Amino acid sequence: MTFRATLAIALVAAAGPAMADNRALILANADYRFAADIDGAEDALAADEPLKDAGFSVVVGADMSAEGMREALAELIVDRDAAERIVILLAGHFVKSERGTWFLGTDARAPDLASADGMGLPLSTVLEIASGAPGGAIVLLGSDQARITLGTGLAPGIGGLDIPQGVTVLSGDAEEIAAFAAEDLPKPGFSLSALATGRPDLDARGYLGALSSFLPMPATEAGEADTTSAERAFWQVTRGMGTVASYEAYLARYPSGLFAPTARAEIARLKAEPARLAEEVENALRLTRDQRREVQRNLSLMGFDPRGIDGIFGRGSRTAITNWQKANGFDATGFLTRDQILQLSAQAGKKAAELEAEAAARRAEEERQDRLYWSQTGAAGDEAGLRAYLKRYPDGLFADLAQDRLDVIEENRRQTAAAQERAAWDRAVAMNTVAGYRDYLAAFPDGAFADEAREQIAALIEEQSGASEREKAAAAEAALNLPAVAKNMAELRLDQLGLKPGRVDGVFDDDTRRAIRRFQRSRGLNATGYLDQETVVQLLSGGIIRFGD
Structure with missing residues (x-):
């Protein structure tokens, strides 16, 4: 593959006052140095001229490195908050993790979770920039199934996005996205909802205004020639947002304006649609x-x-x-x-x-x-009592003490047993299988370790019978895909509850599993020793959402 990088910045005068602050960014990364090329990504460049003709100031980049993309993005940020409309078109390789998505530069080489920020643009930053024009911001993401080598923590594709209020995101095949940007988006008089409907193969998320035009018709066609340019611009933003609050803001500013009857009608219509109004109320909370x-x-x-x-x-x-x-x-x-x-x-x-x-x-x-039960069994210190206690309370308060005492008893027995029997017992312990312990009992049915051999056989059989359930529980915990910080929080909570999970290091060892079982039993949950959603919720519950003033 060859490598090239170009950046062109076109700042063109808008056709009219309402179009004066429209800004666009096009980054078309087709030719990657260390990954397969993206078919159709270069087609995104064809949207440059149509967007200019529609009154946008356009920043264009082709086959950009990560550093070059950041420079191009910096051009877009200039006067971002004054922009009435923002279009951002990214075509190339995208990678995702549990918490984010990145658009990769053409110099990216086997990125992992630690290096993704340096090799690409975080989409969270791109969306934050787009939020400067609520109701008039659209982010277009185009890619394909091209192969790319990735490191730990990343997968190819676009993950879940935390889309700001008033921002529209369309994603799909690079060629489809490019065609949408060049052919559909610059058409005046069409709403975002109508434009997205015309391309059913694209995934549309976020704000989709169904009532207002993304790009308005010329004033003479729209019948708006008699109103001032300031009111016309304000109304376009109002219709772009399409909320009760936006229409009320327009009426507060222009109570007798040309669009006042329409604004009042839209307020009445929205309030008559409870679901739409409820969605608007939740969006206004801007929940993180x-x-x-x-x-x-x-x-x-x-x-x-x-x-x-x-x-x-x-x-x-x-x-x-x-x-x-x-x-x-x-x-x-x-x-x-x-x-x-x-x-x-x-x-x-x-x-x-x-x-x-x-x-x-x-x-x-x-x-x-x-x-x-300890006072009735293991407290006396005899082997039978200790084994009876451990059978009922394998994770009990005195389990470690009982096991230590049994170890001493076994060691004493080992010292007094005949050399041949000790060797047979050592072989059985090393194998730690039902067959191994049975071989010992066959040779020494009344041996010094006979009772312990029978106990181990019973324990192994019981363990084997529960292996399937443990595997299911382990798989369910793995499916939670808990990050290291969540595992540390779980161990810290277990330690705070006095359940003795061992070292708080995010590694679930035998002590941690025992502590989880103790917690689950105390909550009436299935005591598997593995985390599931219900256990995590109860273990980490108690936080309260706080809103700013």
């Missing part, structure tokens, strides 16, 4: 991804499964919100208000406290029974 995760945890704690705690309100979360609203006498819109979020948080806090109290009472009773 962490706040959405907290909502999902609280819903799960209250018994309304959001199908994942990822900070993205998909179908599962909307269903859980709807069911919670029904249960609490709210209109079942599937969208939350500030007061509802606070009420849910209060309910979850109360539920967490109740669960904690129940767990404390259950632990106290279990410890009482544990101590009582």
Whole structure:
């Protein structure tokens, strides 16, 4: 492959006052040095002239390195907050992790989670820049299935996006995205919803205004020639947002304006659509991804499964919100208000406290029974009593002490056993199989280690019978894909509860598994020793969403 990089900046005068601050960025990365080329990415360059003709100042980059892309993005940021419309078109390789997505420069080489920021543009930054023109911002992402070598923590493609209010994101095949940008987007008089509908192969997310035109018709065609350019520009932004708040803002500024009747009609229509109004109210809260995760945890704690705690309100979360609203006498819109979020948080806090109290009472009773049984069995120090205690309480308060005493008994027995029998027993212990212990018993049915051999056989058979369940539990924990920080938090919480998880290092060893089982038993959960969603929710519950003033 060859490598080239070009950047062209075209700052053109707009056709009229309403188009004076439209800005666009096109980055077409087709020719990668260390990855397969992206077919159709270069087609994105064809959108340059149509966007200029539509009144946009355009920054264009072809086959850009990561550094070159950052320079191009810096050009777009100039006067971003004054822009009425922003178009960002990225065509090339995208990679994703659990928490982010990056657009890679053509010099990217086997990026991993640690190096992705240096080899590409974080889409979170791109979306934040686009948010400077709410209701008039569109981000276009084009790629294909081309192969790329990736390091730890990354996968090819576009992940979940935290899209700011008023920003539209369209993604799909690079050729389709390029055709949309060059042929459809520059057409005046079409809404974002209509434009997206015309390309069903593209994935449309975020804001999709169905009423207002993304690019307005000329004033003479739209019948707006008699109004001032300032009012016309304000109305275009208002229609682009399409919310009750935006129409009310227009009326406050132009109570007798040319579009005042339309604004009042749209307010009445929106208020007559509860779901649309509810969505608008939730969008106005501008919930962060962490706040959405907290909502999902609280819903799960209250018994309304959001199908994942990822900070993205998909179908599962909307269903859980709807069911919670029904249960609490709210209109079942599937969208939350500030007061509802606070009420849910209060309910979850109360539920967490109740669960904690129940767990404390259950632990106290279990410890009482544990101590009582120890006094009746293992406290005397004889082998039979110690084994009886460990069989009932393998993770009990005195389990370590009981095992230590049994080790001493075995060592003493080893010292007194005949050399031949000791050798047979050592072989059985080294094998640690049912067959190995049975071989020992066949040779020494009344040997010094006969009772222990029978105990080990019974334990191994029981362990084998539960292997399938452990595998399922281990797979369920792996499917949670918990980051290291979450594992550390889990161990820290177990330690705070006095459950002795061992070293708090994010590594789940035998001590951690025992602590998890103890916690699960105290909560009435299936005591597998592995984390599942319910265990994580109860273990880490208790946070409260806080809003700014």
